[in-house]
Amino acid sequence: MENEKYQILLYYCYAAIEDPEAYREEHHLFCIENNIRGRIIVSSEGLNGTVSGLVEDCERYMAYVKSDARFEDTEFKIDTHHTHAFAKINVRAKEEIVHSGLRHINPREKTGKHLEPSAFKALKDQDDVVILDVRSDYEHKLGHFKNALRLDIENFRDFPDKVKELDHLRDKKVLTYCTGGIKCEKASAFLLDQGFKDVYQLHGGIIKYGLEAGGEDFEGKCYVFDNRVAIDVNQINPTVVSECYICGTKSDRMVNCANSECNIHVPICGSCGWEFEGACSDECKGHPEKRPYDGTGYYQKNSNGYNPYKGFYRKSDQAKPDPVRYESSDS
CATH class of the missing domain: 3.30.70.100 (Alpha-Beta Plaits)
Structure with a gap:
């Protein structure tokens, strides 16, 4: 636009x-x-x-x-x-670029076969295929592929412990997917490590699938880790699969509870949002730490005097006085 x-x-x-x-x-x-x-x-x-x-x-x-x-x-x-x-x-x-606890796995040496969005789309509905969502539960509750197997995990680091529940799928083609592809690199490699033979991953994840394949059969919205929170993916047959945390009606409106001590991140419909003043329950509505509700359910974190140069100090380069060079204040 x-x-x-x-x-x-x-x-x-x-x-x-x-x-x-x-x-x-x-x-x-x-x-x-x-x-x-x-x-x-x-x-x-x-x-x-x-x-x-x-x-x-x-x-x-x-x-x-x-x-x-x-x-x-x-x-x-x-x-x-x-x-x-x-x-x-x-x-x-950090120790890992995505926290998995699978430090022994190097995706450049072993990982599932990459499928471009068009190939994933062609393969996903075959009888011998299982589509496996490797994201956290709060993500796949908001949106997921039609007929996908979704694991009850709070964090990706819980994935390895859940693999034992998938033993009955060892003879299937397992197609893993996540938001942008990174979790699948280690998830698919770990499946191979555990004896699964035919493992694939959606290259570029849900985001690339939406951009290049129209997002067909992705139900609901995709949770993203920026200020947009949730984005549309499916331009072909879109649906809403998530439900309002309070009343149970269909809603993909993700908000943070107005009670800063709760701050739970869940779908809350517009009507309940106003009725509960952005809170997720009567208890949170009456809590002394409840923040003012402006209809969005989004609260900018306190920057605490954020300075992007914190941790660095300016030091003139004697050989090149202009421009300025930055060095770590800890060195």
Whole structure:
């Protein structure tokens, strides 16, 4: 659309990073100097991020990532938006780029066969196929593929313990999917590790399937980890599958409970939203920590004096007094 001057980029790349903390600092500085906002994880096993920015800033960011030989094959899922999808930039160094507890698995060495959206669409309804959602329960309750097997897990790190419940599917073709593809890299590899023979993954996840295959047979909305919270995927046969947490009517309107001590993230219809003043129950409605409700159910986190340069200090480069160089205050 003409007024959508921003882009939202979703990506990951499994690649060895010898000094994640040093690269985190470099990456952080590039983002703040190019007005990129979002959440990025840097690990010894690679990168994982969702960021937003003006189209030209995002193009510069993608070029920056791909200019590094370690990340040159990174694939970006690109969506348009009318503004930033994040309030700030947050780049962190962590043990894994998605928390799974499967540190022994390297998707560059072993993982399920990648299926492009068109191939996934052609294969998903065959009799010998099982479609497996590897996301958390709050995600797949909002939206999922028709006939998909959905696991009762609060976090992806719970996935390995649930695999024993899938033993009866060992003779099936198992098609895994998630939001952008990253969880499937290790989920499908772990299935292979546990003796499953025919394992696939939806390359690029739900997001790419919506962009390239129209999202057919994805029921409901897709939960995303930015300020949009939930997005439409299916342009062909859309449905609503989630229910209002309070009254049980069909609703895909995701909100946070107005009681900051509860803050549960659930679907609440517009009518119940106003009746309960953004709270999820009478108890939360009367709670002293209930926040004012403006009809959105979205509450910006307190930035606590957020400064994107926190952790760095300016130090003039004696050899090159201009421009300024940034160095870690901890070094």
